[in-house]
Amino acid sequence: MILPRTLLLLTMTSESFSIFIGKFRHYPEFISPVWYNFDMKVVTSREMAEIDRLTIEHYGIPSMVLMERAALAVSEHVLELNPENVIVLAGPGNNGGDGVACARILKNKIKDVKIFQLFPDEKLSSDCKNQLDIAKKFGVPVIDGYPGDEEIMQADVIIDAIFGTGLKKAIEGEIAQFIENLNSLKKFVLAVDVPSGISSDTGEVLGVAIRAKITVTFGLPKRGHLLFPGKEYTGKLFIEDIGFPKELTESENLKISTIEKHLACCLIPPRPEYSHKTRYGHVLVIAGSTGKTGAAVMTAKAALRAGSGLVTMAVPAALKVVFQSKVLEEMILPLACTMNTLSRQALPEIMEFINAKANSVAFGPGVGVNEDIEIILKELILNCPCPIVIDADGITVLGKISDVLKQARSEIVLTPHPGELSRLINMAVKDIEKQRVDIAQKVANQLNVVLVLKGVPTVVAEPQGSVYLNTTGNPGMATAGSGDVLTGIIASLIGQGLTPFHASVLGCFIHGLSGDIAAKKKGYHGLIAGDLIENLPEAFIELSQ
Incomplete structure (x- = not known):
């Protein structure tokens, strides 16, 4: 059997991002033992x-050999x-030696x-001192102290080798x-290696x-190259072997x-x-309330554009006419509601639909925040047979019932921004931003x-500790x-068969890629969420090519 090229992509180890094709739930016939490392x-x-x-x-590779290779790469x-x-500008350690x-x-x-040479001889590492001795024998001028403004202005390039990753x-x-x-x-x-003064672990300015x-x-790459403000100080990053x-x-x-x-x-x-359409999953979007119908519509349209x-x-039955006027390809399931949001009375119909038809559930955008929504979400977490993606109001509501997550019947994806995560775990936004990788991993x-x-x-981040940093977006x-x-x-x-972790990794990349494609056409200031949806097809085409 000859498989399509896209199916011969196979994978790595479970810790370094195992993409075992057998995990595509709708395609168990596509299995291959070939493995590649793509991260x-x-x-x-x-x-x-x-x-x-x-x-x-x-x-057994001497440190001076590594230093020589690093210097060659920089040169x-x-x-x-x-x-x-x-x-x-030479510092006292091996960064200075480079x-x-x-x-x-x-x-x-x-x-x-x-x-x-910005530091006296007695503060130099042995490798840095050896390199200085060699440089002097080659006739390179070595000046103690700092260059003045005139010397700086005359230079075409200034090499920052003051402090490395150990600062x-x-x-x-x-x-x-x-x-x-x-x-x-x-x-x-x-x-x-890293701009002097940037923490290579957090991206903070020290x-x-x-x-x-x-x-x-x-x-x-080091974390500080990718996390702000370190990313801004890094400029264009080159990673050399x-x-x-x-x-x-x-x-x-x-x-x-x-x-x-x-x-x-x-x-x-x-x-x-x-x-056929059922092969690519049926997504149930539980979202929307008075004044927030757009959030539900965008979630649904994005799901369709992403291949569902x-x-x-x-949605609340009272808003049926509003939603019906905004959609073409999407279907509407009007449900029992309070004045503004879904009612707990809608639960039996929601569960009946999920058990009969849904492959994944998106919960939360514009759904509202009240006791009825809390009851609906708790029931979903405990009894929904398919994965749930929880966002926005759903995460705010979850703050009161987060203990129930450990009893979840299926896998859960949470997609908070720092403010929503702050409310969920009771931590200040500034503290989350200082250590966003470690916090995500821990939560x-x-x-x-x-x-x-x-x-x-x-x-x-996934529960077993693996973490991925997205590289697209603007x-x-x-x-x-x-x-x-x-x-x-x-x-x-997820509805198309990816695991929740894989779906989240690809989803983030393609979401950012769509934004990058849209920005080339409309710039940053004029970009709106609808542009991301419109450019999803182009993003998929780019990846397919």
Whole structure:
């Protein structure tokens, strides 16, 4: 049997994002034993230090060899800029050693290279000191202290090799003043490994930090490159292979990864030629109330555009005419209601529909917040036979009954923004944003859910500890209804057969990709949630190609 190309995408290990095709519930016939690794791990400073240590001690690659490879990688990026005058700002550790070695390599290739040694000899690491001794023998000028404004302004490229991934405390004093002045001069800065002053674990600015145009890092990206404000200071990120063993950089012990395009391609549900609408899932959208009908409609339309065969909207009967006037392809299930929202009296009909027809449920956008909604949600969590995606008002209501999640009959996906998560776990938004990866990982485990923490970047975490950081999206998507669209996409992909975790990973990527496509046409300021829905087909086409 010859399978379509998209089905020969097979996968990795369960910890490093197992996409076993057998998990496509509607397509058990499509199973293959082939495995590929499609994700990029993201590490903390401690994890990177351990990779470095094992490479040196266990695999026998000397630290000076790794430093030389790092310097070669940086020098190649510098040479692409065609500079005549380069300044290296050398710190005391191995990051400084990388910069010094780079200066020595550049000495034979460009007109003017200088090293500014910012720390005295007694504070230098042994490798950094060795590199300085070699650089001096090659005739590279080494100047003690900081460059002045005139020297900075004459430089075409400034290489920041002051502090690397190991920085833990705030930068203060004379060096802080120098960094602030350097930033004010707006020169082209290339950072080695991580911009000095950025926490490689959280992306926080530790006192002050250098704003780089380019950052060249080694082996794997660090969290601080992808989390704000570190991402903003990083500039364009280049990840260079300097010889770390694959067994270390792809280890199952590394739980954080990025969602890359080739990974998203692998997750798109197959679309055999012999098809019918029931094969692609029936999504029940339980949403909408007086004044919030648009949220329900956008969720439903996004589910259809993401590939669902059928979508039904469970809505208050009093608003039936309003909803009917807004939909064409979607179906309406009018239900018992209070004055503004669904009533608990609607529960038997909801459960009857789910048991007979639904493959996934989207609950919450614009549904309202009251005791009746709380009772409906609790019943769904306890007895719904298919996965549920809970968003918006649903998450607010869930705050009162979150203990019930541990008794859930089926898998649950929560898609909060930081404000909604703040109410759910009683933690300040600013504290969530400071450690959004760790918080998402912890909440997913404690509540036994797939957690999609929306923001920059959106974080997808599952109960067993695996976490993915989304790499698509733009500021134009910070608009009303964008989250409703994401809810519809994820529910749709679950209905088409993906596991809730896989559906969340692909859903986030394709949601952001659709936003990126829309932004190219309409810019950031004019982008609205409806544009995301309209551009979903283009996003799927791009991934399919």
